[in-house]
Amino acid sequence: MNTVTTLRELRTAIAQARAEGKRIGFVPTMGNLHAGHVSLVQIAAQRADFVVASIFVNPLQFGPSEDLDKYPRTLAADQEKLLGAGCHLLFHPDVSEMYPQGMASQTRVMVQGVSEGLCGASRPGHFEGVATVVTKLFNMVQPDIAVFGEKDYQQLAVIRTLVRDLDMPIQIVGAPTQRAEDGLALSSRNGYLSAEQRAAAPALYRSLQAIAEELRRGARDYQRLIEAAQAQQRQAGFVPDYLEIRNAISLRPAVIDDRHLVILTAAHLGKTRLIDNLLVELPGQ
Ligand code: PAF
Numbered sequence: 001m002n003t004v005t006t007l008r009e010l011r012t013a014i015a016q017a018r019a020e021g022k023r024i025g026f027v028p029t030m031g032n033l034h035a036g037h038v039s040l041v042q043i044a045a046q047r048a049d050f051v052v053a054s055i056f057v058n059p060l061q062f063g064p065s066e067d068l069d070k071y072p073r074t075l076a077a078d079q080e081k082l083l084g085a086g087c088h089l090l091f092h093p094d095v096s097e098m099y100p101q102g103m104a105s106q107t108r109v110m111v112q113g114v115s116e117g118l119c120g121a122s123r124p125g126h127f128e129g130v131a132t133v134v135t136k137l138f139n140m141v142q143p144d145i146a147v148f149g150e151k152d153y154q155q156l157a158v159i160r161t162l163v164r165d166l167d168m169p170i171q172i173v174g175a176p177t178q179r180a181e182d183g184l185a186l187s188s189r190n191g192y193l194s195a196e197q198r199a200a201a202p203a204l205y206r207s208l209q210a211i212a213e214e215l216r217r218g219a220r221d222y223q224r225l226i227e228a229a230q231a232q233q234r235q236a237g238f239v240p241d242y243l244e245i246r247n248a249i250s251l252r253p254a255v256i257d258d259r260h261l262v263i264l265t266a267a268h269l270g271k272t273r274l275i276d277n278l279l280v281e282l283p284g285q
Helices: 007-019 035-047 075-085 126-141 153-165 188-192 195-200 203-216 222-235
Strands: 002-004 024-029 050-055 089-091 145-149 171-175 239-247 260-269 272-281
Touching: 002 007, 007 024, 007 050, 007 089, 007 126, 024 035, 024 126, 035 050, 035 075, 035 145, 035 171, 050 075, 050 126, 089 126, 126 153, 145 153, 153 171, 153 260, 188 272, 203 222, 203 239, 203 260, 203 272, 222 239, 222 260
Parallel strands: 002 089, 024 050, 024 145, 050 089, 145 171
Antiparallel strands: 239 260, 260 272
């Protein structure tokens, strides 16, 4: 696996792969990779001949109170994981390579609708930063397919909408959330948890499972289900941010007749903000 840091080197390597008739798969990341990322690269390797990953901690998607500088940089370990997962090329630019004109004057991409509410409400500007960097990375790599985790469900919806609305010829593949044995969704942020917090953390997923079970049993009083699940989160030591039941496709608040649902939550455990979601397919009427 080759690691390149400049756009010029990236374009040369991609042009060569294209000249060899290869189909390009792409996995954008911010590094500090875990088994969830590895599964994204493996999926890309199954569907493409030449797999490109990027590691770029994107300042544009961090809020002023979010600790950009503290984000773990673990390049050597990440390179090993990418190689093992079947990655051919790693793009690891620095901030001046990604934003050569500076960030203040950078053209921004705003995806309306799906960026609003949920994490978009708690993290103003976050999805604009994500949509902008992903648009740039897509233009740099020009992949045939790109793989994103369903763990960041709203982000996946933002990217699907972006690609559709801006006519990008890229197939977006959503990859199932990878979980620890006790149900906790794998996330770079799990590394911030103390041993005690890590033991309490699976309660977040259990709160989603409790709602899903009630929905499958026929419950439709969404507000009551949400309040009960948030009480469950509080009991485990979480401070809830949001918990919502939405249409899994449009991401609009669910109505009683919706059959494809997604339950999405964010909650703080100490200083760490964790997110999770669960898809629920209900039988048709
Ligand atoms: O999910 C992430 O790691 C980031 O939001 C992404 C998609 C790499 C954009 O910086």
